[in-house]
Amino acid sequence: MTGPVNLREVEQAARALLDRVRDDYFAGGAQDEVTVRGNESAFARLALLPRVLTGAGDPSPEVTVLGERVSMPVLLAPTAFHELAHPEGERATARAAAAAGTILISAMLSTVAIEDIAAEARKVSSEHEPPIWFQLYLQPDLGFTEAIVRRAEAAGCRALVVTADSPALGRHERNDRNDFHDLPPGMNCPNLREQAGEVRNVVLSPEISWRHLEWLRETTSLPILVKGVLHPDDARLAADHGADGVIVSNHGGRQLDTTPPSIRLLPRIADAVEGRVPVLLDGGVRRGTDVVKALALGARAVAIGRPVVWGLAYDGEAGVTKVLDLLRREIVNALALCGYADPAAVRRDLVEEVSWR
Ligand SMILES: Cc1cc2nc3c(=O)[nH]c(=O)nc-3n(C[C@H](O)[C@H](O)[C@H](O)COP(=O)(O)O)c2cc1C
Ligand SMILES: CC(C)CC(=O)C(=O)O
Numbered sequence: 001m002t003g004p005v006n007l008r009e010v011e012q013a014a015r016a017l018l019d020r021v022r023d024d025y026f027a028g029g030a031q032d033e034v035t036v037r038g039n040e041s042a043f044a045r046l047a048l049l050p051r052v053l054t055g056a057g058d059p060s061p062e063v064t065v066l067g068e069r070v071s072m073p074v075l076l077a078p079t080a081f082h083e084l085a086h087p088e089g090e091r092a093t094a095r096a097a098a099a100a101g102t103i104l105i106s107a108m109l110s111t112v113a114i115e116d117i118a119a120e121a122r123k124v125s126s127e128h129e130p131p132i133w134f135q136l137y138l139q140p141d142l143g144f145t146e147a148i149v150r151r152a153e154a155a156g157c158r159a160l161v162v163t164a165d166s167p168a169l170g171r172h173e174r175n176d177r178n179d180f181h182d183l184p185p186g187m188n189c190p191n192l193r194e195q196a197g198e199v200r201n202v203v204l205s206p207e208i209s210w211r212h213l214e215w216l217r218e219t220t221s222l223p224i225l226v227k228g229v230l231h232p233d234d235a236r237l238a239a240d241h242g243a244d245g246v247i248v249s250n251h252g253g254r255q256l257d258t259t260p261p262s263i264r265l266l267p268r269i270a271d272a273v274e275g276r277v278p279v280l281l282d283g284g285v286r287r288g289t290d291v292v293k294a295l296a297l298g299a300r301a302v303a304i305g306r307p308v309v310w311g312l313a314y315d316g317e318a319g320v321t322k323v324l325d326l327l328r329r330e331i332v333n334a335l336a337l338c339g340y341a342d343p344a345a346v347r348r349d350l351v352e353e354v355s356w357r
Contacts, residue, residue: 003322004314004322004326005326006286006287006326006330007286007287007307007310007323007326007327008286010307010310010311010314010319010322010323010326011306011307011310013314014085014309014310014311014312014313014314014319015027015310015313017313017314018085018313020178021178021180022084022085022313024174024175024177024178024180025081025084025172025174025175025178025180026084026085026306026309026310026313027306028172028173028174028175028254029170029172029252029253029254029257030170030171030172030253030254030255030256030257031170031171031173031257032257032258033253033257034253034257034258035250035253035256035257035258035259035260035261036252036253036254037253038253038260038261038284039250039252039253039261039262039263039283039284040284040286041261041284042260042261042263042264042284043261043263043284043285043286043287043289043290043293045353045354046263046293046351046352046353046354047351047352047353047354048289048292048293048334048338048350048351048352049349049350049351049352050337050338050339050350051338051339051340051350052339053339054339054340056336056339056340056341056342057341058336058341059331059332059335059336059340059341059342059343060341060342061073061328061331061332061335061343062343063300063301063343063344064344065103065245065278065280065300065301066158066159066223066225066244066245066278068103068131068158070101070102070103070131070301071100071101071102071328072100072101072102072291072324072327072328072331072343073291073295073299073300073301073302073331073343074102074285074291074301074302074303074304074324074327074328074331075102075103075104075105075133075280075301075302075303075304076093076097076102076103076104076105076303076304076308077105077249077252077282077303077304077305077308078105078106078107078108078135078161078163078227078305079107079305079306079308079309080107080109080110080111080189081107081109081110081111081183081187082110082111082112082309082312083111083112083187084111084183084184084187085309085310085312085313086312086313086316086319088316088317089110089111089112089312090106090107090110090111090112090116090117090120091112091116091117091120092312092316092317092320093117093308093312093317093320094106094117094118094120094121094130094132095120095121095123095124095317096311096317096318096320096321096324097121097130097132097320097324098121098122098124098125098130099124099125099321100321100324100325100328102131102324103131103132103133104117104121104130104131104132104133105132105133105134105135105161105303106132106133106134106135106157107135108134108135108136108137108148108189108191108192108202109137109189109191109192109202110189110190110191111183111187111188111189111190112190113190113191113193114132114134114151114152114155114157114191115151115154115155116190117132117155118132118155118156118157129156129158131158132155132156132157132158133157133158133159133160133161133225134152134155134157134159134160134161135160135161135162135163135227136148136149136152136160136161136162136163136216137163137166137202137203137204138162138208138212138213138216139202139203139205140203140205140207140208141203142212142215144194144200145216146219147194147195148191148192149216149219149220149222151191152222153220153222157222158222158223159222159223159224159225159244159245160216160220160222160223160224160225161224161225161227161247162213162216162224162225162226162227162243163227163228163251164208164226164227164228164229164234164238165227165228165229165230165249165250165251165255165256166204166228166251166255167204167205167206167208168204168206169204169255170251170254170255170256170257171257172254189202210237210241213226213238213241213242213243214241214242217241217242223244223245224242224243224244224245225243225244225245225246225247225280226238226243226245226246226247227246227247227249228247228249228250228251228255229246229247229248229249229269230248230249230250230259230260230262230265230269232265232268232269232271232272233272235248235269235272235273235279236272236273238277239273239276239277243277244277244278245277245278245279245280245300246269246273246277246278246279246280247279247280247281247282247303248262248265248266248269248279248280248281248282248283248299249262249281249282249283249303250262250283252282252283252284252305252306253283261283261284262281262282262283262284263281263283263284263290263293263294263297266279266281266294266297266298266299267297267298267348269298270297270298270299271298278300278301279298279299279300280299280300280301280302280303281294281299281302281303282302282303282304282305283305285302285303285304285307286304286307287327287330287334288327288329288330288331288332288333288334288335289330289334290302291327291330291331291334292331292334292335292338292340292343292346292350293350293351295343295344295346296346296347296348296349296350296351297348297351298348300344304323304327307323307327308320308323310323311323311324331343338350
């Protein structure tokens with residue numbers, strides 16, 4: 001194998017290519033970036049206790065998430081502004097996700113319109129519709145929110161992912177230092193284009209509440225996932241309000257700094273929802289063993305954010321394909337070494353918290 005052999009090497013290669021301003025935007029997080037670092041290092045503090053002589057056979061990493069059969073328990077987390085990473089932007093990401101047979105959670109703040117992203121994904125497979133979910137920041141203007149939802153539905157998106165951890169924008173001091181607050185000329189967010197043609201700015205509002213989720217539940221028949229859940233009570237509330245899934249996430253440490261690593265909160269949230277809805281997780285997943293740990297602690301699947309944009313910056317579609325392929329192989333290898341063939345069968349006793357590092 002030539003080139004990067006793991007996700008951290010893709011990161012290194014990509015970051016060497018990106019200019020300082022864009023690198024800081026992608027890699028950075030809120031304030032002291034305690035949570036950014038914690039997300040990754042928390043996985044290393046969890047130990048694996050493999051079972052031996054299970055005779056499980058060859059692992060197949062396929063899982064079912066909200067009725068969707070995917071090639072592995074890894075989805076592409078929504079990340080904004082892919083044209084900052086590569087001129088093809090989300091078009092390249094969509095093709096790579098479709099070819100890998102997994103779900104792209106397409107960001108509302110994509111630099112390519114959702115209709116064009118969906119069309120690009122369809123180019124990869126004529127037999128089945130590649131699964132795309134649409135990430136939504138609920139806007140205080142419900143008429144505008146509804147128009148975006150209708151566009152996502154018409155484009156063929158199969159679920160909505162409501163990001164709930166953003167009543168305000170996290171404080172990114174790297175962006176302040178670089179005076180980076182707007183997209184460069186020629187880039188915009190076409191999902192926010194109004195009928196009249198003007199592209200609106202996103203509003204991150206502290207007025208958004210569970211009532212808005214109830215409204216969305218009545219407005220669409222698509223499955224709804226709530227992303228950015230950290231408190232077990234909120235996971236319960238999401239299920240009570242008709243959500244079809246929750247994503248345990250601290251937004252990759254980009255919103256409120258010093259929230260715990262998401263993997264540390266996963267067991268409590270899995271216990272709180274008691275299997276009523278599937279639980280997903282993102283934040284700091286960089287290895288197949290990280291994925292297996294999340295499965296053991298109650299996640300149906302995980303999502304990766306920065307590794308996708310780094311793959312894109314490294315080599316466009318091929319770079320994203322590389323990231324997904326490397327991770328898939330690592331998951332197969334980790335499952336085999338743990339004594340499992342089926343990701344859905346992984347049990348909590350596979351993970352042990354130890355104080356050896
Ligand atoms: C550059 C960047 C942009 C992001 N944009 C969004 C977004 O528009 N909407 C959203 O819900 N989450 C967004 N996120 C958060 C990701 O969906 C995800 O929660 C996070 O990246 C997971 O952590 P990881 O990067 O360590 O994998 C973004 C993350 C990054 C790094
Ligand atoms: C502009 C932001 C709202 C996009 C985002 O979610 C992020 O950069 O983490």
